[in-house]
Amino acid sequence: MSGLEDLYREIILDHYRNPRNQGELETPPAVMAEGFNPLCGDEVKVHVHVEDGLIVDIKFDGNGCSISQSSASMMTTAITGKSLSEVEDIIYSFKQMMSIHEKSLEGESETTESSTTGLGDLQALQGVVKFPVRIKCATLGWNTLEQCFEELD
Amino acid sequence: MSGLEDLYREIILDHYRNPRNQGELETPPAVMAEGFNPLCGDEVKVHVHVEDGLIVDIKFDGNGCSISQSSASMMTTAITGKSLSEVEDIIYSFKQMMSIHEKSLEGESETTESSTTGLGDLQALQGVVKFPVRIKCATLGWNTLEQCFEELD
Amino acid sequence: MSFDVSAIKKDFPLLSREENNDSLIYLDTAATSQKPQQVLDVVDSYYQEINANVHRGAYRLAEKATTAMENAREKVSDFIKSERSEEIIFTKNATESINLVARSWGEANLSEGDVVLLSSLEHHANIVPWHQLAESKGIEVRWIPLTESGLFDLTDLDRLLEGVKLVAVSGASNVLGTIPPVRILADAAHDVGALCLVDASQYVPHRPTDIEELGCDFLAFTGHKMCGPTGIGVLWGRSELLDQMPPFLGGGEMILDVTQEGFTVNTIPWKFEAGTPPIAEIVGLGAAIDYLESIGMSNVLEHEKTLTSYALRTLTERLGDDLVIHGPDDVSVRGGVFSMAYQDIHPHDVSQVLDDRGICVRAGHHCAKPLMKLLGVGATVRASLYLYNDEADVDALADALDATGEFFSQ
Amino acid sequence: MSFDVSAIKKDFPLLSREENNDSLIYLDTAATSQKPQQVLDVVDSYYQEINANVHRGAYRLAEKATTAMENAREKVSDFIKSERSEEIIFTKNATESINLVARSWGEANLSEGDVVLLSSLEHHANIVPWHQLAESKGIEVRWIPLTESGLFDLTDLDRLLEGVKLVAVSGASNVLGTIPPVRILADAAHDVGALCLVDASQYVPHRPTDIEELGCDFLAFTGHKMCGPTGIGVLWGRSELLDQMPPFLGGGEMILDVTQEGFTVNTIPWKFEAGTPPIAEIVGLGAAIDYLESIGMSNVLEHEKTLTSYALRTLTERLGDDLVIHGPDDVSVRGGVFSMAYQDIHPHDVSQVLDDRGICVRAGHHCAKPLMKLLGVGATVRASLYLYNDEADVDALADALDATGEFFSQ
Numbered sequence A, B: 001m002s003g004l005e006d007l008y009r010e011i012i013l014d015h016y017r018n019p020r021n022q023g024e025l026e027t028p029p030a031v032m033a034e035g036f037n038p039l040c041g042d043e044v045k046v047h048v049h050v051e052d053g054l055i056v057d058i059k060f061d062g063n064g065c066s067i068s069q070s071s072a073s074m075m076t077t078a079i080t081g082k083s084l085s086e087v088e089d090i091i092y093s094f095k096q097m098m099s100i101h102e103k104s105l106e107g108e109s110e111t112t113e114s115s116t117t118g119l120g121d122l123q124a125l126q127g128v129v130k131f132p133v134r135i136k137c138a139t140l141g142w143n144t145l146e147q148c149f150e151e152l153d
Numbered sequence C, D: 001m002s003f004d005v006s007a008i009k010k011d012f013p014l015l016s017r018e019e020n021n022d023s024l025i026y027l028d029t030a031a032t033s034q035k036p037q038q039v040l041d042v043v044d045s046y047y048q049e050i051n052a053n054v055h056r057g058a059y060r061l062a063e064k065a066t067t068a069m070e071n072a073r074e075k076v077s078d079f080i081k082s083e084r085s086e087e088i089i090f091t092k093n094a095t096e097s098i099n100l101v102a103r104s105w106g107e108a109n110l111s112e113g114d115v116v117l118l119s120s121l122e123h124h125a126n127i128v129p130w131h132q133l134a135e136s137k138g139i140e141v142r143w144i145p146l147t148e149s150g151l152f153d154l155t156d157l158d159r160l161l162e163g164v165k166l167v168a169v170s171g172a173s174n175v176l177g178t179i180p181p182v183r184i185l186a187d188a189a190h191d192v193g194a195l196c197l198v199d200a201s202q203y204v205p206h207r208p209t210d211i212e213e214l215g216c217d218f219l220a221f222t223g224h225k226m227c228g229p230t231g232i233g234v235l236w237g238r239s240e241l242l243d244q245m246p247p248f249l250g251g252g253e254m255i256l257d258v259t260q261e262g263f264t265v266n267t268i269p270w271k272f273e274a275g276t277p278p279i280a281e282i283v284g285l286g287a288a289i290d291y292l293e294s295i296g297m298s299n300v301l302e303h304e305k306t307l308t309s310y311a312l313r314t315l316t317e318r319l320g321d322d323l324v325i326h327g328p329d330d331v332s333v334r335g336g337v338f339s340m341a342y343q344d345i346h347p348h349d350v351s352q353v354l355d356d357r358g359i360c361v362r363a364g365h366h367c368a369k370p371l372m373k374l375l376g377v378g379a380t381v382r383a384s385l386y387l388y389n390d391e392a393d394v395d396a397l398a399d400a401l402d403a404t405g406e407f408f409s410q
């Protein structure tokens, strides 16, 4: 199962089996957003509590495939305690990693390798770009987080 | 031009160049009907004067291809002076000659040879069945004649 | 058995290919079927030898193209036992066929409060057009409930039929495999003066079809699920109805005359075929029918029944409580479509592991979201069978499900 | 010249075939074009190697099919210089594309008394849908007149534009060859707050297309006239408009969610693509575009211009007053479509004799009956040119017309 191991790295399966920061937070002070992938039915709810420009707490809850749920779980561990501007950098790097070049339309996927540094464990999700339909799974939690930030403004 | 000669027999071209019984009749006593082939724009007008069950006079007028016009012309010469029931026989035989078998759908046309006797000059139109799109041209005048008869009832 | 699947498989280039050194096990026919080389060859030679636009062309090539197309119309007509080939309308897919009925017959015959009765297992193609009429004309859409095992629950049929002008149901479910009691529904519809439309997208490809036995008034199906090309669908309708219906799309072919002031419509079937038809696709559908008939639709049905029994038995025995197969377990009322839940592994993950083993199944809502809601799931893993599948394919599916369980519990 | 017609002809199997020991001279591209082997090969290998239903399939085959289809959408988008591929809607033909605008945009935006301005040379595909709206909503259809030579007569344009909500005109005439002043009409439409639709069925196949240069809001064209398969059409529209328009056909793909109570629509382009798309045909259209681009659309245009001049000169010189060619004689405002009257021989008879010599031309009203009425004829003989035609084809046409005259005057 060579191709599969690229997608389902051990750390991803670990987050899927043992999700971190699962649950809810009280709103307010936290804000909440719900994300939905209408095509496959995946759902994710993100609660995030921001104070003085810092992520003081974040929880997620959801229903979906291993990729969407582990990506959300890894996201929570990656951003807890970070400042909003640091988080924006992480979101940017993550989305860059997930973005496939035009070239992928010719059948090959290619990531922007350069910008994946600093993502830590999240780099494990890089294998997802080889499976284009799963990219929406991996980014679901992140888009939902961005919705939360829009609530903040 | 071998295939063509089958379609454009000399007698057909002759009727096309020198149409017989072209013109109109006064209605009443004659009846008139107009035929139209919407797909190619051919038109024909038939005036027929029936007395005591006999075709005493018939005229046609029209606008169309050599096949539709010569067929109408040949029709007028074939039926003048005939009784209505004789005319019905001629119409029947003519349409039989024009009808293509199911088989023609497989690419070959085949006429019901047996029933073309008694058609005289009209038999020259037999070549038309090899050119399915032209069948509607050949039958236009005849359908219009039948419309005239409906007026009579 | 005279049904030789290994010979049939060889007709399908994609099934004889090697994918990652495994050959491909295609279990997604409910989405689209594979195509035999025979069909591809006919389409190719259409383009290479007789391609021209149909109708009105006086030259031989155009005549040949017209004959090829109208010949295919006869084949389709015979295939569903219609006696009048002008009752066969070519569309681009089953979805357009159903929309045609909704927009032409529906717009002309339905008004506020009239009811269209659907079943709870319909494909979106047989739901959304009626929702659109609900929006534009205020008709009511009503639903026949299902039993626990995915069969039609007709206990309240009389009440359900009140105010109904059309009963529109699947001939076979693309999710549960259920074969609804179409004849009973068609008769019941006629008893209350309603019509009956059958979405036969999953029916016509898999069994002998006889419109008189079905008793319906409209039948919609789609070429790409029955060994034919994409881009071609069929609507059959009773000529008395089609004759009365207003045209749908406007353009060339469907008119007798056009002036600056207006237009007069052509007769059926052309009235409903505006513009250049999908000619090569129609010819290809004719070739698909030739192919299926060379095998024999009763043989196809028999084969699928046997294989469906085998699959139900094998999957249940091998995977036990880890596997839930939605829908009926009685092969006399179901076809070879299996919507499954495996452990608590998400359908996407299951299908990914299966794909890694060269097994193509679909994960998702299968364009039947109202049914998904009833089943209480967001998605299922769906495997579906056709004439080119065999017991080895089913065994491979069972093996792969097993392996999926192991992979995610490591 | 770098444009090598004899090499191009070899790409087209039907043009290299022998018909009655003569090779075929195909002069009916305005009805449908022939297809190069390159396109047939791509369609074949689609079916043989990656056939699967698109979207939502998680397995690799389905992903490849989706990629192939969306890749073709990009190609179509680039081909007409659109910057957003989601503005490309796939339909079954140009007729459906125009109907889509009439039914979706038209139903939502037009009301009684609103005017749709057409030209007097439109194809039925761009007439009947508007007549249908006249019937259902009471809109007015108005006509831009033509000059004696078949050009647009814009002297009264201001008055013609009163009350107009849409100007819908051909990009090139399928009867006269006329290339209308689309940019002027699009600007004039915008000046009065109207939109502009271009029926580019005879335009896109023959010259470089740039939607921004044309200045229109909708562009409709059809695959089978541009070396592509049958069963595939395109509608391009500005995304601001498409986003606002209600959906057209309802079914799978075009929804985000469906419940028993209603549905929510997907985003463009899928909003307008209900049901399984003509996948192989879309891929084939992509291949046709690759083929045309490998030759270069400016080269195609240049070649056709040269050949059109040659044809006008040759036919006039050789046949003199026996031949009337309708439409403009200035190659800067016309394409290679020649509607002709020869002596007083009926077009059907002319085309029959030509066919006997292996020359395919069309005789009829060319789906433009209002124009025929203006020309005062029931039918014409139409010859039309494409990249695979050459001077020898034109010479053969002139010879054959000559022979036709002899045949009927024997």
Ligand SMILES: Cc1ncc(COP(=O)(O)O)c(C=O)c1O
Residues within 6 Å of the ligand: C252, C274, C275, C276, C277, D030, D031, D093, D094, D095, D096, D123, D125, D126, D170, D172, D173, D174, D199, D201, D202, D222, D224, D233, D367
């Ligand atoms: C100018 C024009 N518009 C529209 C059409 C319709 O194209 P289609 O029949 O592919 O829908 C044609 C060709 O038939 C045409 O020539």
Ligand SMILES: Cc1ncc(COP(=O)(O)O)c(C=O)c1O
Residues within 6 Å of the ligand: C030, C031, C093, C094, C095, C096, C123, C125, C126, C170, C172, C173, C174, C199, C201, C202, C222, C224, C233, C367, D252, D274, D275, D276, D277
């Ligand atoms: C039951 C059923 N109805 C309708 C359809 C729609 O067919 P198409 O997408 O070819 O229009 C399908 C397949 O997708 C189906 O399974």
